[in-house]
Amino acid sequence: MNYPFWDIDIGYGIIMAAIAVIHVFVSHFAIGGGLYLVIAETIARKNNDQLKLQFLEKLSKFFVLVSVVFGALTGVGIWFIIGLLNPAATEVLIHNYVWAWAAEWTFFVIEIIAALLYFYGWKTLSAKNHIIIGWIYFVSAWMSLFIINGIVTYMLTPGDWVVTGNFWDGYFNPTFWSSLWLRTGICIMLGGVYALFVASRYKADDFKKRIVRFNSLWAIGGLAIMIPTMLWYVSAIPKEIVDAALEANLTPIKAMNATYIYAAFLAFVLVVFGFLIPKKYNIVVGVVAMVLALGWFGEYEWMRESIRKPYVITNYMYANGIDVANAEKYQEEGLLESIEFQTADKPADLFRRACRSCHTFDGYKPLKPAFDGTDETFIAQIIMGTHVIRANMPPFVGTEEEAQMVASHIYKQIDKRHISEIYNLDGIALGKKVYDLRCGKCHIFGGFNDKSETLLGSTEEDLGDILDMAGDFADEMPEFTGDEKERKALIDYIMSLNEKEKN
Ligand code: HEC
Ligand code: HEC
Known part of the structure; x- marks a missing residue:
């Protein structure tokens, strides 16, 4: 099956990232914020803490606005975008999980109604009913995470589904539970960071000290859940997927390392400014914490999306929307x-x-x-x-x-001039460029599919032979089709590395 195409000059990955990052940020924050509101309200009412109740009412206004309006808009935006970018994968997701989506939308409607009632009910509802509405809000929001989590994790680790085609095998797949608790931790952390942001604008009095501390502890609690669940999540990803990435695709590994750095900085800000000197938690600190949380999340999602390559649904559909099952047929028939x-x-x-x-x-x-x-x-x-x-x-x-x-x-x-002309290079520098263009796509010295052992141990003559026979090494390895000048420069370049090796 395929569809009319959409040609634009921006990378599909970038468009997806821009919308998806806003969406996941807002939607997770909406869940964590919901839990924060009901628990903080329960405590505040118990202590008859009027200042805190005022703070919560204020927070809920911003909260409803952001989560309902932004969450809903970007949620629809995601469907719109994935439908344009990868219609085939979108079709698989809808086709296999239509009941899950229906359930998800039902929870989303309940969530929106409860959010509005919660916000408008501060003065009109009894304390008890208000808190009940808050719980309905949080539980339905978390349930939509529960449902979507099954589908998002299925794309990376479809588990037995690829063989059985059974709905539940795909749904409760190998990363389902770890991802669910990791995301729950993220929700809690984001709810706290967001509440901190709102509190950061308060003047530095005793109430600020109290509320900033409370919010920081909340966010630190979220981070504390994230650490073990992230390790659990990573260890649940099948080894083949991680190994393939480690070998040929460093993007997810870099993104993963970046998440650790963001988390460490965030923990620092929360402990120092949030807990030790809470009165100093000003708007700049509030923004920095938000940026760090957003950065963490962006890198995490980038890791998850990029480690899946070359698939959009592991072992089932390639990232360009071509199903694996038909690959052989196309290779033969076109x-x-x-x-x-x-x-x-x-x-x-x-x-x-x-x-x-x-x-x-x-x-x-x-x-x-x-x-x-x-x-x-x-x-x-x-x-x-x-x-x-x-x-x-x-x-x-x-x-x-x-x-x-x-x-x-x-x-x-493409530019049809000679490489030396395009890049204005000569000698060894030209040879390096020739290597990068004609060999470096598949062999990186000291890196991916390294051939230094063969190449750096060769004489000039051997290298000539290697280039002559290039097409015979493997079906996938191109023959050397550069001209004499390129050939000489390439050999000189490799010989120069050879010299360096010896010294
Ligand atoms: C499209 C990818 C690709 C490109 C481009 C490519 N190679 Fe290869 N090369 C391979 C594959 C695949 C093999 C065989 C399997 C293996 O060893 O990975 C191979 C094998 C080799 C081998 C021999 C086997 C060995 O292990 O020593 C040498 C030497 C080599 N390549 C050098 C080069 C040089 C020099 C260039 C540039 C002129 C080049 N390759 C370009 C993919 C490529
Ligand atoms: C699933 C996504 C995906 C698809 C589909 C895809 N590529 Fe790539 N390709 C990549 C990524 C990611 C890189 C690495 C880019 C980088 O390192 O910046 C890459 C790298 C390359 C490179 C090496 C670039 C360089 O500078 O050395 C070439 C050449 C290339 N792709 C050609 C193609 C061609 C031709 C097709 C279609 C037949 C194709 N790719 C399909 C994702 C893809």
Whole structure:
């Protein structure tokens, strides 16, 4: 199945990230804030703490506005965007989880109604009823997290579902529970950080000291839940997925490390400004804490999304919307057949289907600089070998002829001057550039699929032989199609590394 396409120059990943990060931030905060409000209200009423009740009423106003309006708008926005960016995956999600979505929307409606009643009920409802409404709000909000959590985790770790096709196997998948409790911790942390932000604007008196401390403890409690549940979550991701990322795709690993840094800074701000010197928790600190929390969350979601590559649904559908089950068929019979909405430009259609979900030509993850100065044969061979390039890309699932068509489409648009001319390079510097363009996509010295052992131990003659035989090493490895000048520069470059190695 496929759909009309949507061509824009911005990377799909960036559009998704922009909307999704706002949405997950607001929606988790809405859940944690709900719990914060009812518990803080219960305590305040018990102590007849009027100042705190006033604070909570004020907080709930902002809270309802942000969570209901922003949450609902960006939630619809996410559907709109994923439908445009990856219609095939969106279809799978709706098709398999239609009852889950129906339940989710039901809870969402209850959540919205309860939120409005809670906000408008401060003066009109009895204390008891008001707190009951607050609980209804929190529980229904958390239930929608419970439901969506099953679907989001299924995309990364569908578990036995890939074999059985059983709804529950996909739903209660290997990362379901760890992710649920991790996200619950995130909700609590965000609720606290948000309440802190509101309190940060208060003047530095005794009430501020009290409320900032309370809010900080709340947020620290959330962080404390996040630490073990994050470790649990990471350990629940199957080893193959983590290993594949460690080998070829450092994006999720970097994102994961960034989450630790954000968490450490956030903990510092909460303990020092929130707990030790609460009167100093001013608006600047409030903003910094929000930014750190948002940064943490952005990196976490980035990790989760990028570790899934080359799939959008692990082992079931590639990130470009092509189902794994049909890959072999397309490779034999052709991918073009499967494209329902074709234009007069077949090569461009193939490019859209196979590559466009992740690359633009000269904007986001651009292909132009990766190919400027190379040739059509090389490009076609790279296309046939995308799955062995560093980055965990899906394989090209079309025929060789179709790879050639995509190559012609790319070749038409690149800079056809000599590499030395485009980059104004000569000698060893030129050789390094040739290496980066023609070899470095698949072999990084000291890194991914390193060939230093063979290359740095070779004489000039051996290197010449290696280049002559390049096409024979593996189906996916391109032959060397550069000219004499490039060839000489490349050999000189490798020999220069060779010298360095010896010294
Ligand atoms: C699932 C997303 C995805 C798809 C689909 C995809 N790529 Fe990639 N590709 C990537 C990522 C991510 C990188 C790494 C980019 C980076 O490191 O900046 C990459 C890197 C590359 C590189 C190396 C770039 C360089 O500078 O060395 C080439 C060439 C490439 N892709 C070509 C293609 C072609 C051709 C297609 C279609 C047949 C394709 N890709 C499909 C995600 C994808
Ligand atoms: C599209 C990816 C790709 C590109 C580009 C590429 N290679 Fe390879 N190369 C491979 C694969 C796949 C193998 C065989 C399996 C393996 O060892 O990973 C291989 C094997 C080799 C080997 C031999 C085996 C060994 O283990 O010693 C050498 C040497 C080598 N490549 C050097 C190069 C050089 C030099 C270039 C640039 C001119 C280059 N490769 C470009 C993918 C590539």
